[in-house]
Amino acid sequence: MAAQxxxxxxxxxxxxxxxxxxxxxWGCNPAECHPRHLSRYTIAQKGRFLPRGRxxxxxxxxxxxxxxxxxxADVFLQIRPTRDFEVLTALRAVVKGQPVDAQRxxxxxxxxxxxxxxxxxxxxxxxxxxxxxxxxxxxRGKHMNSMAVLTxxxxxxxxxxxxxxxxxxxxxxxxxDVVMRWTTSYPFAVNFSRGYPRYNPGEFSSVDLLVRGDVDxxxxxxxxxxxxxxxxxxxxxxxxxxxxxxxxxxxxxxLARVHITTAVTGISAPGTSYRMDEVPLTLRPPLxxxxxxxEQVIRRIxxxxxxxxxxxxxxxGSRATAQA
Amino acid sequence: xxxxxxxxxxxxxHGINGVIQDLCIADGRVVADVVGGRTIDATGLVIFPGGVxxxxxxxxxSVNFARGMTPEDHRRAAAFVRxxxxxxxxxxxxxxTFATGYLYAGMGWTTVNEAAVPILFAKHTHEExxxxxxxxxxxxxxxxNNEILLDLLEAGELERARHLVAWQIWASKAYGVKAVNPxxxxxxxxxxxxxxxxxxxRATTTSHPARSFPGWxxxxxxxxxxxxxxxxxxxxxxxxxxxxxSRP
Numbered sequence: 380m381a382a383q384x385x386x387x388x389x390x391x392x393x394x395x396x397x398x399x400x401x402x403x404x405w406g407c408n409p410a411e412c413h414p415r416h417l418s419r420y421t422i423a424q425k426g427r428f429l430p431r432g433r434x435x436x437x438x439x440x441x442x443x444x445x446x447x448x449x450x451x452a453d454v455f456l457q458i459r460p461t462r463d464f465e466v467l468t469a470l471r472a473v474v475k476g477q478p479v480d481a482q483r484x485x486x487x488x489x490x491x492x493x494x495x496x497x498x499x500x501x502x503x504x505x506x507x508x509x510x511x512x513x514x515x516x517x518x519r520g521k522h523m524n525s526m527a528v529l530t531x532x533x534x535x536x537x538x539x540x541x542x543x544x545x546x547x548x549x550x551x552x553x554x555x556d557v558v559m560r561w562t563t564s565y566p567f568a569v570n571f572s573r574g575y576p577r578y579n580p581g582e583f584s585s586v587d588l589l590v591r592g593d594v595d596x597x598x599x600x601x602x603x604x605x606x607x608x609x610x611x612x613x614x615x616x617x618x619x620x621x622x623x624x625x626x627x628x629x630x631x632x633x634l635a636r637v638h639i640t641t642a643v644t645g646i647s648a649p650g651t652s653y654r655m656d657e658v659p660l661t662l663r664p665p666l667x668x669x670x671x672x673x674e675q676v677i678r679r680i681x682x683x684x685x686x687x688x689x690x691x692x693x694x695x696g697s698r699a700t701a702q703a
Numbered sequence: 704x705x706x707x708x709x710x711x712x713x714x715x716x717h718g719i720n721g722v723i724q725d726l727c728i729a730d731g732r733v734v735a736d737v738v739g740g741r742t743i744d745a746t747g748l749v750i751f752p753g754g755v756x757x758x759x760x761x762x763x764x765s766v767n768f769a770r771g772m773t774p775e776d777h778r779r780a781a782a783f784v785r786x787x788x789x790x791x792x793x794x795x796x797x798x799x800t801f802a803t804g805y806l807y808a809g810m811g812w813t814t815v816n817e818a819a820v821p822i823l824f825a826k827h828t829h830e831e832x833x834x835x836x837x838x839x840x841x842x843x844x845x846x847x848n849n850e851i852l853l854d855l856l857e858a859g860e861l862e863r864a865r866h867l868v869a870w871q872i873w874a875s876k877a878y879g880v881k882a883v884n885p886x887x888x889x890x891x892x893x894x895x896x897x898x899x900x901x902x903x904x905r906a907t908t909t910s911h912p913a914r915s916f917p918g919w920x921x922x923x924x925x926x927x928x929x930x931x932x933x934x935x936x937x938x939x940x941x942x943x944x945x946x947x948x949s950r951p
Contacts, residue, residue, distance in 0.1 A: 386772070391823060394892055505893065540894030560770045561762070561800050561831045564777045564793040575782035575791040576799075578774050651826065657764055659826040 387529050390508075390542045391656045392419075397426035398540075401504035403439045403497075405528060406463060407512020407546040410447035416546070422451055428505075437504070439497055441466070442514060454497060459488035461519040466494075467527035471534060473498040502538040512546040547655040550601055551644075554653035589615040597621045598680075600673060601644075605630030624673050639676055642668035650674070704729050704740025710750035726750055753813025761803045762817045762831035762842075764824040769797045790836075804836035817842040818881055822849070825875035844875045847882035847933050848889045856936050868940040880941050885933035 395402070402421045409416040417423060422433055429435035440452040441463075449455045458466050465487045472479050473494045481491045501507050509532055515524045525545070532543035547553050556566045563569045563576035568584040570577045581587055585604070588594045589612035596619055605613055606629065613634070621635040632638040642648035647668030652660050705728040712719050712726060727737040760766055770777075773796060780795025783802045792802030807815055815835070820828045820842045832840040846852055846868065855864040868880060 387768075390892070393823075398892060536894060540892070556771070557767060557827065560767050561834065562792075564770045564795070564797065564799045565774060566771045571785075571791065574784040576793060578777070651830070653827075657768075657827075658823050659830070661826065 386533065388532050388536060388542050389544055389656070391658055392654065394506075394542075395508050395544075396420045396424050398428050398506040399426075399508045400429060400435055401437045401439070401500060401507040403441065403501075403507070403509040404448055404452075404546075405441040405509055405511040406443075406514025406516070406518070406524075407510060408442070408446040408448045408514075409510070409512075409546060410451060412512070412548060413546060417448075417451070437500055439500065454500070456489050456493055456497065459486075462487040463515050463518065463524045464520040464527055467524065467531055470494050470498060471527070471531050474501065474531070474535060474538070501535055501541070504539055504541075507532075507535060507539060507541040509541075509543040510546050511543065513548070516545065544656060551652045553655050553657055554651065554659075555601075557653050557657060586612050595619050599623045599625075599631055599635070600677075601625070603629040603631050605632075605634055624676055626670070640670050641673050641676055642670045644673065648672035648674075704737040706737055706740065706742045707745050707750060708742060710745030710748045713749060713751040716752070751811060754811050755814040755816075756807070756812055757816050758818045759815050760817065760819060761798075761815060761835065762800065762840075763820055763828035765819070766797055767827070767831065770799070773797065800831050800834035801836060804838055807835075808837040812838055814839040814841075816840075816878065819843070819845055819883060820875060820877060820881075821845050822871055822875050825877070829876060841878035842875075843879045843881040844871055844877035845883060846871065846880050846937055847885035848887070850889070852937075853886075853889060853933070856932065861936065861939075864936060865940040865943055868937065869944055880937055882934050882937055 396419070399421065407413075422436065422438060425432035426435075437454070438452045439454040439456070440446075440449045441456045441458060442449055443458060443460045445455075445457070449457075456466070465483075466489060469479050469484050469487070473491070479491060479494075484491050484494065509528055511525065511528050515528065516522065518524070520527075529543050532541045535541035559569060560566055563578075565576060565578035568578055568580040568582075570579070570583040577583065586608055589597075590609065592615055594615075597616055599616075599621065601624070603625075605616065608616075616631065617634040620637075621631070622637040622639070623629070623632045623635040624639050624641050625632050626641055626643045628638070642664075644650045645652065645662040645664065647664050647666045647670075648662075649664050650662045650672075652662055654660055707726040707728075709723065710726065711721050711723050713721055727734050729737050729740075776795045776797075777793045780793055780798075783789060783792040783794065783799075783805060785791035789805065790801040792799035792805070794802050794806060798806055815838050817828060817832060817840065822844055825842070825844065828842055832842065849867075849871070852864055852867055852871075855861075855867060871877075872880065
C-alpha cells in the first residue's frame, strides 16, 4: 500500500545475500519470527562479494525493545514506541545534511549523534538494505511509516545503492497478494459485489467488513484471524457461519462452524509459494497426507456453488422487479 | 463451414489490399468457396489475419508490481463486469490477465509474446500467461545480465555458456532470448550504469568461436567492448543452437 504513495526500490534476497554490506532491521525480530532469514540471507551468510560473511556486514536494528535480533546487531537504536515516523523523517533530514532539532529528536528516544552515525554508515555502504516489519507497519502511522522507510531507501540512492523490503509473515501471504494483483489489479481489500473488482482499504478490508457486520459468511484459508484480529471482528466471525481450511486446530477453527482439515502445503501437498521478495518457489512434498489439499477442497466447493443459479441473473431479476 | 461477407479484406501475404470480398473457411482453413454453413455479415468491417504482437509486456513480476502500484488508474479504467461467459477484471495501463485476453482479442490479435522474463520469475510469468484467455502466448527470457552467463563469458568458457543459454531456455519454457540493457542491470545492482559495468571478458579476439560465423563483421569480435560482447555471445549461442546440425 505504501508503494502506491512513493514507489519502492527493491531487489531479490539473492542480491541481499551476495551484496548487502549494511543490513538494517526496523521494527522486526527475524531471529525469532523469521528464524531462517538471518542464516540464509544476511548475518551468518557468506556472499559472493562478502567472502568473510558476518565480518563484512554491518547490522543495524531499530526497535522499541531488546530482542534476540538486537543482541546480534552492531548498532541498536532503541526508539520510543510510536515514534518510528519521527525517527525516519529525522534520519532522512540527517542523510541529506539538513538541520534537525536535537530537542525534538531526543523525544523519540535517540540522539542526533546516533542518527548521524547510522546515516554515515548508510551512505558509506556499497549496498544497503532496510528490512521493515510489523513493528513499523502496524503501529501508529501504519502505511505512512512504510512510505517513510521506502522514501528513505529511495533517497539514499543519491549516495549509494539502497533497497527496502517488508518482512512478510504468515506463510504465503505474498502469494495471495501476487495472485490478487494479476486477477483483480489490487493487492487486497477487493470487493466483487458489483460483478467487477473494487478496492478500498478501510472499507473493504476484512477487519472493517467484519467489525461493521457487513459480511454474513466467511471462508478462511491459511490464516488465523481469530488470533490476530481485533475482538469485535473475532466476535463477528463467531456469530456468522465461518468455514476454515487449515491443517491444524487454530483459534479461528475453534470458533468456526466448519473446520475442514487439509494437507500441509509444502510437506504433504504440492504448490507454489511466493517468497517475500516475490520469487515463486515450487513446493515438492516429501510426504503423503490422508487429507485433501486446499485446492481440492476449494474446487469441490466451487463445483457445488456452480450448480446453483447464477447470482447475476438473480440480481437482474430483483432489479427489474424494483423498477417495475 | 463459414462465409464472411461484405468485409474489406487485408492480407499482405497474398497481396490483398483492402478488397471487399467474401471469405470462406472450411475445416479451419481458408478456401475458395463453401456451400451452406454459417454466414457472418461483416459489411463495414475490416478483415485481416490475426495479429501477432511480438513485443508486449502483459505478465510477470514487473507488470504485476505495476498493477499493485496504480490503483488510481484502475479506478478510472474500464471495468470488465462478470457475465456467464466472461471473468471480471480491470483495464487501464496494466490490465488484469483476463481483461488482457479480452482486449487483445477485441483488437484482432491472436498471439502475444511477453518479451521480458527474468528466469527467477519465469514460473510466475507462466502462471499469469495461463490466465490470459483466447490469445496464444509465449515468452522470452532475459539473459544479458544473467550472472552465471557473465561469469562464463568472463572466464572465456564459451561452450559452457552456450549450454547455459540452452538450459535456461528449456528451464524457463521460453520461446527465445532477449537482451535488454546488456551489462546495465549488473551495474545497477551497485547503483551504477552500463558505462561502468564491472564485468570484463578475458576471452581474446582470436579465441572467439563466433569467428567461424560467416558474414559477421570483424569489428564485432572485440570482446573488450563489453555490451557488444554480451550481445554477440548470446546471439552466437542462440544461432549455434537453432542451426541445423546433422544436415549435410
